[in-house]
Structure formats: C-alpha cells, structure tokens
Amino acid sequence: MTRLNGIFTPIATPFRPDDTLDEVALRSNVTRWMTTSLHGLVALGSNGEAAQLDEDESDRIIEIVRAAVPADRPLIAGTGRESTRATIAATRRAAAAGVDAALVRTPSFFKAQMTTDIFVRHFSEVADASPVPVLLYNVTAYTGVNLLPEAVERLSTHPNIVGMKESGSDIGQIAELVARTPDDFTVLAGSATTLVHALLAGCDGAILAVASLVPDACVEMMRLIGNGRLREARALQRRLMPIARSVGGTYGVPGLKAALDLIGYVGGPPRPPLRPVASSVIDIIQGQLDAIGALPAASADARALR
Amino acid sequence: MTRLNGIFTPIATPFRPDDTLDEVALRSNVTRWMTTSLHGLVALGSNGEAAQLDEDESDRIIEIVRAAVPADRPLIAGTGRESTRATIAATRRAAAAGVDAALVRTPSFFKAQMTTDIFVRHFSEVADASPVPVLLYNVTAYTGVNLLPEAVERLSTHPNIVGMKESGSDIGQIAELVARTPDDFTVLAGSATTLVHALLAGCDGAILAVASLVPDACVEMMRLIGNGRLREARALQRRLMPIARSVGGTYGVPGLKAALDLIGYVGGPPRPPLRPVASSVIDIIQGQLDAIGALPAASADARALR
Amino acid sequence: MTRLNGIFTPIATPFRPDDTLDEVALRSNVTRWMTTSLHGLVALGSNGEAAQLDEDESDRIIEIVRAAVPADRPLIAGTGRESTRATIAATRRAAAAGVDAALVRTPSFFKAQMTTDIFVRHFSEVADASPVPVLLYNVTAYTGVNLLPEAVERLSTHPNIVGMKESGSDIGQIAELVARTPDDFTVLAGSATTLVHALLAGCDGAILAVASLVPDACVEMMRLIGNGRLREARALQRRLMPIARSVGGTYGVPGLKAALDLIGYVGGPPRPPLRPVASSVIDIIQGQLDAIGALPAASADARALR
C-alpha cells in the first residue's frame, strides 16, 4: 500500500486571544492526535486557516508539528500559493522542515485563465522543484476553479506527483480521477458527507476535518469498505452525517474549533474576519458530538443533567 | 468634487524574464501615464497581479510609484489580504509610504462565512486602524463573494471609508450602491464594457485596465456623460468595446500586458502560472488598438504594410 | 416611430375559485387598462400564467381581450411552445383571432441543445409561417436558456421578425442587442428594476408587470428619458423600486394578483401549484402601493386609520 493511503486530518491552527499563534496548544493537540488511529496529519490545510497565515507563522507551524509527529507517521503540509514562484519557495521550506509530502492547492485568483494547460505547467514546475512528493489539491468550494480529471491524468505521470486530494463531493468526477490515474496514484477524498461513496468509487483514503473529532470512526469506515461490509459502512455514514455537515460546511472553521473545544482539544477563536460561532451553534454541535459518543464523559454528563 | 472622483487605471506590474520586479520599467510606465489626462493611479490592484506578489515586492512597488506620481495626483494602493490583521498591516505600510487611499478587497477564501456582518466588522476594523481613507473593493469575478449594497450602506457611515470600487457589471446593483450611500461617497466602476451605463447610474468615476491603454478616451467618456451628451457617449462606448472586452475579460492580465507592449509601454511577461498570450491573440489585440487609434504611428504603419 | 414601441403590460389571467377562467373579470380589467396611458397589452405572457393554461383557454383569452382592445391599440399575444410545430399552430390561431404581433418565448426544455443555430432555425420557421409580425422573447429567469445577441442579430434581418422582449437585467447585453440590430427593430425591456438603465441603453419601450399597477408612471419614465431629464428619471426609478421588486421577482404572479386586488382590479387566486401570498405579504405590498400613490383613496384611508 502506498504510504499516503489512509485517513488524515487537516489540523486547526489555534490562536491566542491576541490573534497570535498558540504554540503550546498546537503542540498538545498534535500530541493527542498521535494517540488515535489516524494515519497522519495535514498542517496548513484550508481548515488550518492557511490562507490567513503569514509566511513566518506557516514555517513555525510546520516546525512545531513535525517535532510532535513521529517519523513513521506521515506529515503533509499545504504549500500552495497564488504564484508558481511563491509555491516553490513554500514547498522547499516545508521540505527542509521535514514534511513527507506537499499538498499544493490550485492557484485561483485569475479564474478565467486557470485552464488545464496552465495547471499542468504550474504543478509540473512545482513538482520539478520540490524535494518531497507532491499531492495536487482541488477544492472548488473555496477556489472557484476545478482541476479536471484531464489535467490530473496528465499530471499523474510526473514522477514526483504521487496523488491528490479532491475535496468535492461529485462522485462521478472522483470515479473518473481513479479510473484515469495509475493504481499507485493516491486519491484522497475531502468531503466527509459523501465519504462512503468516495471510498466505494475507489479513493485510497481521505483528509477530513471531522477526523479531528472522531478519528477512529473515520478509520473504521475505511476498514468496513475494505472488508466489503457495505451495510455497516452506510449506517456509520449516516451517524457521522450531522457533525460532518456542521464542521465541513455549515459552520466551517469556527464550527470545527468550537467542536474541538468541546472534546478537550484547544480550538480557540478563529482568525478574523472569521468569528467564533454563536452559543446556540455550540449547543447544536455539542448535541451532534454527544449523539456519536464523541463528548468526554464529564461533558456528556453535564448535558444530561440540564 | 471629491478628490477620488475621476478615471484611474490599475497599473500592471512589469517583471523581468527571471520573474523579478522590473523597477526601471515600472518607473518609466508611471512617468508616461503622468503625461495623460488620467486622474490618478492604482498600484497593486488585481491587474497589478497583487495576489501573486510577496510583501516585500508590494512595498517596493508603492515606493517606486509614489516617487513618480506628483503629490497633486492621487495614488491609491491595493492592501486587501485574507486576514483582518494582515490587511491592517499592509494598509499601514502603504500609508507610511505615502499613498492617498487604500483599496481594500473583500476577503474571500471562506466564502460561506463571508456574510454582511463579517464584512462590516472586517472593513470597520481596517478603517479604524488605517491612517489613510479606505475604499471598499468588490470584485466578484475574482473572489466569488459579493459585497452587497446593504453592507456598503452600513459601512458608508464610517468616517474613514470614503468610497468603493464595484468591479461588476450589474447596473442595478451599482444604481443601488449610489442610492444607498451619501452623495460624497465615491462609487467607482470597474467594468469598462458597461462604463457608460455605470456612469449614467451615478458612478463618480472608474478604475479601468483599459484606461492604461486609452486614458484620454476614458476621461472623455466622463465628460460626455457630465454634459448630457448621451448619444456620443454611447458611440464612444461601442468603439471601446472590443479592446475593453479583450483586456478586461477574455485575455485578462496577459492580454493587458501584450497591449501595453504594443503601444510602447513595458508590459512584459505575466507572472506564472499566468503565461503570455499566443501570437494570434497579439494580432487580435493589435487590430483592436489600431481600430481606436491607440497604436503608435510606426506600429500602425507596419500593420498597414502587411 | 415603430408601432410596437412604448409601454405594455402583460395582463394577469383571473381565475374563479374553482380554477376556471373568470371571463367577466378579464373583460373588466382590460376595459379599465384601456383608460390609462398604456401603449398596448400583452395577453398570455409569463405573468398571464400562459405556461399553465390549456390551448382552449389560451384561445378564449385572446378572443376576449381582442374584443376589449380598440384596433388602434396594439395587442400582443404570447404564442411560444416547446415544439416548432405547436408554436406555429398557436401563432396562427392568435393571428386569426386578430392580435397585432406574436411574442414567441424561446423553447427551453432541452437546455443543452438550445444553441444559437437551433434558435435561429426555430424562430425563422415560426416567422415564415406567422401571418403577423413576430417578437422574440428571452426570459432566462424562467427558461434557463439565453437567446444571445448573436442569435438576435441574425434573426433581426428576417422581414417578419420586428423586435424582441429581453426580460433580463444585464444592461451590457441589452446595449449589445440595440447595437447589433437595425434601428427599426424594437427592443423592449422586461425588468422594471432596471428600467431607467434599459431605456438609457436604447430600449424602445418595455413590457412590465408593474405597468399593470402604475401604468402612467411607467409611461412617464419613457417621456423623461426621451427628454433627457435623467435626474428625474432616476428619482422615479427609485420610487418604483420596492413595488417593482415585489411583483417582478420576490412574490411573482401571486404578488401581482394580490396587488391588482388591492387597487380595484380583479387579481384573484393564481392557478395551483401557485398559491395566494400570505396576508403578511399583502400588507407589505399594500404599503408599497400606498407609498407611490397607487392605492385608491378608500383603501389608503383605511390603512391610515389602522
């Protein structure tokens, strides 16, 4: 099995009340995730608010996370920037800091110009220059551009491009990505609300925000699909649905951070312009976490007593 | 009349073949624009490839342009970033370098979270912290989010928010922006293909890529509308249409840079992942420039001889 | 001036409580509209719920309306169907019943196939077979397809295609339609919320639901634009905006029918699946009608007494 197959989570970036990086919290969160069955971690993903971080903060985060993730657990870092040049620079710095692979988001500012040819040249030049393997990253909901299967097929022959994360929930597109790339090209899903379908379509794993909250359930899903236990997998998918919707879409990063706080990790405030969710939303998320047994005992008890 | 009313152009950022800033070219371009009837310049706009520039490059560009723009010609600089914190930092640096106003693009990465309330808090905090007046900047085609008239109405009461640039071509929305903001709130259009309609809807000026190529024609358009000479204004609009479409939409920044090269400014290559337009596109653009008399004599002659 | 230039209204179709055509109400409504300054009427438009009528009902409506509209006031009838064959049949029946022109909506069911070539052939065949002049009708909000300026330009040379109604509010597209068609090709606007801009862009008139409620104000708008009184025209546009939004978009046909009831016409219930608006919406619409002086005195008094 390819080293990057499996369930990853894109870790949140905790901030202190003054909006600076909370290094202690970051370290303790990572240490705790390392006690779960997660295959590995992604630093500086979309859910890590990478788009809102300075270059210095980005570098420091990789340094801290790498120190807390054992060498046998893969650490991926997001290194995409709008220019090819800045992407290469960030990728090289991440590689020097010891990441196992770079997850490179499509540039997207000039949407009309972001054709398949442009993407193929961009990712090829990044992969040529990168000291570590590259994963392509398509996240249309945030970027407004779509890295099409045709582009991925062409890029999948590059020796240093080893896979991709497809965050969309279009199972037809995911199936096509799987069909048009080599068997050892890792296709990771990014949408927890359609996880079972993405795995059935041939995905090799997933990078999921909800796996920060219920890592073992996500890993169990892969096992169920691998063993052909489709009925149980579908039942698990239904149980995960409410919390997956909350932190993956409806409430976004602020929702994910509230959920982390509820289960004893440090979420903390998101970076403005993002704002913490309202207390009514915290109640909703707490109920969803409770329903899947993700709340720590004390918290669930407190809720039962209300 | 408010100091920011009038026709501006968002200047291109010239790069050398090794993808570094071409300071000499930038300086010479600006010096030449200062010989036209343009009201002022915008540095680090979308067409300046601001999204693809490092912070150091951004600061250097402002420094160079400010030195070449006389104090009586307004210089605006784009200072929007994804986080409130980084936007404030960039705005302060630009103010310290002497710009007259900051043009602050909406943050947009977490699209689902970018509500009117979020925008109002973000822009208010930026304006609170900015030493210079702030212009809001809505450019949905690039960001995928829309700063609604309701948000602008609320923000227009902030003493340090003096206007906005609306890049869309939805004339109904533009008319609503004009109607819901004070008379001395400057509304600048950003779409050259609907310029005459935006001015008729009450815009106080425009920030136009095509004004880098035919500044006097754009200034003339404002004069015609101001004098109620609608028929002539519409005729001028039709003449501008082909080149406006080319550099504003179809061919984007690479098209604008090719056009600059053709009329004797330094456009040069765009920064990758953007690539220069094909030679067939250069021919199209040359024909469009020729048709509106924007080609220098030598170049037009060469064309005629083919 | 071309005979079809001016302000028209697409008349509503009144139903009795048992969902059958209310012929008496239809006749009395038309008779009353004939006392206003409206240039003419459109029967079987979108707002006439034409899509929900049987062929027999459609024929009967034209018969009734024609009898109540004097020969010197133009009567247009909607005759578009999904097939070319049915469209031709409906157009011939309408012509035989005495309408002055046929307003032919784009077919739209098979959206992916509705290309410019398909549209040109369809409308050409309809116009070839029609005994009366044909107006093209583009209403993307309802059909999901767009009749592009290129198609209209090609069709505008057909001797029996004399104009079009463009219901969209994209002023750029409207300006292009005007620019690419002959001077005697009538371009009618369909969006009241951007009426002033459409007229400034060169439209020769409009077909407006709101003109059923405030016909004289709409006719006044044309006069103001014709006389270059732009400031007053914009002020009038702003006054019309709330009711234009309500009956043109937000509340649709049920809102229009409620408004008709409020000003003493017979609106009556819409045909299911449409349902009457809630009473809270009636209050909103009443307030909007009151604000522009469209309520009859008794009704406005009653409101003032509450």
Add this chain to the structure above:
Amino acid sequence: MTRLNGIFTPIATPFRPDDTLDEVALRSNVTRWMTTSLHGLVALGSNGEAAQLDEDESDRIIEIVRAAVPADRPLIAGTGRESTRATIAATRRAAAAGVDAALVRTPSFFKAQMTTDIFVRHFSEVADASPVPVLLYNVTAYTGVNLLPEAVERLSTHPNIVGMKESGSDIGQIAELVARTPDDFTVLAGSATTLVHALLAGCDGAILAVASLVPDACVEMMRLIGNGRLREARALQRRLMPIARSVGGTYGVPGLKAALDLIGYVGGPPRPPLRPVASSVIDIIQGQLDAIGALPAASADARALR
C-alpha cells in the same frame, strides 16, 4: 421486492419525416424491447420528447405502448404538466389507458416560487386524485428546480406515492433520499454515468436512456451490485461510460435516436426545434456502440471493413 424496482428505459417517440407520430415504428420498437431483460418501460419521459407532444399524441402513445407491453411488465407514463389541474387530468387519462404508475415531473416555470411547501401540496393533490400509484420525478438539468430530500421525505408518507426518479448525479442527495424514505419507497436513478454509485447508495433500480441500447448490461449491473461484486460492477460502469455520456448528455435525444437507428430500432428525426445529429456524431456514436458490442453483426462488419 417492490413491483417498480428494476431497470426501465424511457422510450423514444419516433416521428415520420412530416413530424407526425410514427405509430408503426413505436409498436415495433416496443415489441423488440419486450424481448430483452428490461423490467419495464416508461412512455412519455423526457427522452420521449413529452414536453414537445400534444395531448392527443400523448394519449395515443400510451394506448399503443400499453397494447404492446404484457400485463406482467410494468408500464410507467410521464404525466407531469405545469399546472396541478392539467397534471391530474393527464394522470387520470393515463390511468384509464392502463398504465401501472404515473411519473410526475416537478412543475418548474415559476422557479422562484417552487418551494418545498408548493411541491408537497402539488404532488399530494395529484396523488389524491390519481387512480394509479405516483412516482415523483426530479430532473434538475431540464427543469432548473430541485425537489429536495425534505420534500420527498414528507411526500413519501402519502399512501399513493410509491417512489421517485432522481435524475441527478449528486450521490449525496441520492443517499439522503434513500435514508429519509421508507424501505418500500422505490428510489430510481436516472443518470447512467453514475449508475454504479447510485445503486451502491441504495437505489432500487433506474430509468435510463442507455438501457434502450444495452438493456442487458444495465440489468447485469444491478445483479452485480446485488451480489456484492463491486469490482466487476465498476469495470462494467467504465465500459458503459462513453455511450452513457453521449446519449444521456452530450448529444441528448438526437444522439439517442441516432443510436437507435444504428442498432436496428427506429429512432428517426427528433421533433424541431431539435435537429438530427451531424454525420460526424453518428460516427462517434457508432464507435461507442461497437466498443460495447451493441452493434448488430452486419453493422459492425461494415465498420470493420472501412
């Protein structure tokens, strides 16, 4: 197993060169489909060009098809119209003509008004009045409206609404439909390009244009999924993909009719405004049919000889 579970095809409507119904061809096509393993047929579906047929033609088609389909093979007829009243009338006529169930497309003209509440009332009233079981029909690509899982959940408790056809390829939405409806509520897929995923998500069958061409392959797909033979099912899906794309989307009804002609059924011309596909498209479709062994021997031989 519920009587409506299984693979159906929505039969094309053959026309003579003069655009009238070709009754002989219709009868012979149906007779031949009855020799395949298809579970049943759908008359007057989207692919049957129902939107372009007169009421008389529609009634006649049901009469002919019913006579040619044995009583033990289910015959479904499309009976959706834009008004509730016309839908009920068409459904009653179809029931009187002996269909086993009515497939009722969402009304869609007034898109903004087509809320869940409106849909629930419309379909409830149709089901109340229908002498035969009703299937809901959601086909967003043609209608521009979406019948949401919430609406379907509410409607699934109606005793005379026994299932639905969901034509979209959003597997998340399909999974939600399955999860939120009773076990004996039949959910049929409509998109052949994602058939394997729809069946894995819990669909009970499908109504597929491509099943007119390769009925046995579609039935085999259901059997493979039923037996947990996922790998083979995915391989079959990939083989079906090119022809499924051609007749389901790219070339639409004209493509389907060309394909029928190629395999010895009578496709014939589509009804205008639709036009026959170009000969270059026929070649493409022929190649796709050949590749899956769907061409009759003579035709395949002829191709091989070229």
